[in-house]
Amino acid sequence: VKLTLADDRPPIPPADLILRVALSFDPETIDANRREFDLHGLKHLGYFERALAGIGHEFTDFERLLDFGCGCGRFLRHMGAFAEQVELHGVDIDGEMIAWCERNIPFATFATGPHAPPLPYPDHHFDLVINHSVFSHLDEHLQHLWLLELQRITRPSAVLLLTVEGTSSWNRTVEASASDDIEKWREELETRGVLFISDDHFVGSTHPDFYHSSVNAPWYVLERWPEYFDIAAYLPDGSITQDLVVLRRRDDGAEPPRSIGRRAHPVIVEVPAPVAPAPPRPPDLIARALARLERLIRRALGRRPAPVEPPAPPPPAGPQALPRPRNTPAGDAEADPVERELKMMRVGLYEQANRISVIASELRREMDELKGDPPGGNDAPPS
Ligand SMILES: C[S@@+](CC[C@H](N)C(=O)[O-])C[C@H]1O[C@@H](n2cnc3c(N)ncnc32)[C@H](O)[C@@H]1O
Numbered sequence: 001v002k003l004t005l006a007d008d009r010p011p012i013p014p015a016d017l018i019l020r021v022a023l024s025f026d027p028e029t030i031d032a033n034r035r036e037f038d039l040h041g042l043k044h045l046g047y048f049e050r051a052l053a054g055i056g057h058e059f060t061d062f063e064r065l066l067d068f069g070c071g072c073g074r075f076l077r078h079m080g081a082f083a084e085q086v087e088l089h090g091v092d093i094d095g096e097m098i099a100w101c102e103r104n105i106p107f108a109t110f111a112t113g114p115h116a117p118p119l120p121y122p123d124h125h126f127d128l129v130i131n132h133s134v135f136s137h138l139d140e141h142l143q144h145l146w147l148l149e150l151q152r153i154t155r156p157s158a159v160l161l162l163t164v165e166g167t168s169s170w171n172r173t174v175e176a177s178a179s180d181d182i183e184k185w186r187e188e189l190e191t192r193g194v195l196f197i198s199d200d201h202f203v204g205s206t207h208p209d210f211y212h213s214s215v216n217a218p219w220y221v222l223e224r225w226p227e228y229f230d231i232a233a234y235l236p237d238g239s240i241t242q243d244l245v246v247l248r249r250r251d252d253g254a255e256p257p258r259s260i261g262r263r264a265h266p267v268i269v270e271v272p273a274p275v276a277p278a279p280p281r282p283p284d285l286i287a288r289a290l291a292r293l294e295r296l297i298r299r300a301l302g303r304r305p306a307p308v309e310p311p312a313p314p315p316p317a318g319p320q321a322l323p324r325p326r327n328t329p330a331g332d333a334e335a336d337p338v339e340r341e342l343k344m345m346r347v348g349l350y351e352q353a354n355r356i357s358v359i360a361s362e363l364r365r366e367m368d369e370l371k372g373d374p375p376g377g378n379d380a381p382p383s
Pocket of ligand 1: 020021022068069070071072073074075091092093094097113114115116131132133134137211
């Protein structure tokens with residue numbers, strides 16, 4: 001079955017009903033533009049058809065279709081050719097629009113619905129729901145109630161095509177609005193995910209009190225709506241000026257798929273504080289190793305231990321130079337070639353050790369900086 005502008009399609013609705021459902025029409029020129037509304041309906045029914053094709057379906061795959069918030073039949077008017085295969089239904093809270101639909105769209109069944117659930121349908125009744133611009137008028141709580149109700153009246157594996165005001169509608173609002181509230185609204189949308197503007201142009205209109213302007217952030221729909229349905233696709237600008245969300249009803253009792261979480265902040269890897277006492281700082285370590293090496297050499301050579309040196313003053317902050325080794329008594333060093341050799345070795349080793357200790361201090365300081373500690377801040381006192 002092809003979507004076409006059938007010659008025998010129902011009449012175009014009167015201007016006052018069109019103005020209730022389509023804000024883009026100007027009351028001054030609506031009489032001349034009713035035909036546009038007619039073409040508009042067909043064109044945008046094509047958007048639903050395309051969305052269904054995206055998940056491998058066409059209208060005739062379904063037994064029973066509901067247009068939730070059908071208004072004056074913008075879409076159902078063009079579905080006469082499907083009526084033999086698909087049972088067509090429309091529901092709206094606006095009794096006048098439903099009365100017009102009942103009089104003029106004979107191939108579909110209509111009902112006037114309540115402002116809050118339940119709808120007058122049994123559980124699991126529909127396998128396809130289409131919808132344009134109802135959620136874009138409900139606050140978050142009503143959206144929640146209606147998503148639950150749509151879950152009740154659809155059968156497992158049913159497909160739902162629901163629209164929300166998404167990114168591009170929001171951007172148009174920002175561009176068109178001179179309101180001081182834009183930044184406040186943006187913050188609400190970015191933190192809460194649903195922006196409901198209750199002091200809008202619908203105040204004092206023919207619409208009921210709950211009916212205002214609502215924007216859903218795409219991230220909110222993708223994160224929260226899986227509580228009700230599986231999301232088969234999210235199509236920005238997929239229906240007229242709104243985003244189209246393609247949903248599939250899960251089996252009763254089936255758990256929502258576990259989503260891959262989104263963290264608010266990057267994970268900071270904490271560097272654990274050292275539990276064991278910090279090892280001695282390099283200069284002390286090297287000094288002790290050198291002293292031990294010299295003791296071993298002396299013992300191997302049967303030599304006296306090196307003279308005991310007075311304790312060194314506390315090391316200055318920053319890179320520390322090792323104290324220069326003192327010579328053994330002049331007489332010994334001059335007279336004894338082994339002592340002379342040991343002395344040269346000691347001086348050479350201490351010079352190397354000093355270089356190493358300066359490099360080690362530098363490295364330590366850089367590590368402290370990388371860790372964000374004040375230089376030397378984490379060091380244990382020299383042991
Ligand atoms: C912007 S109009 C769109 C109408 C229609 N879908 C169309 O595109 O022409 C929104 C419609 O949703 C209807 N509506 C609002 N809340 C509803 C509800 N809880 N149940 C059924 N219809 C509702 C309004 O009466 C109105 O006709």
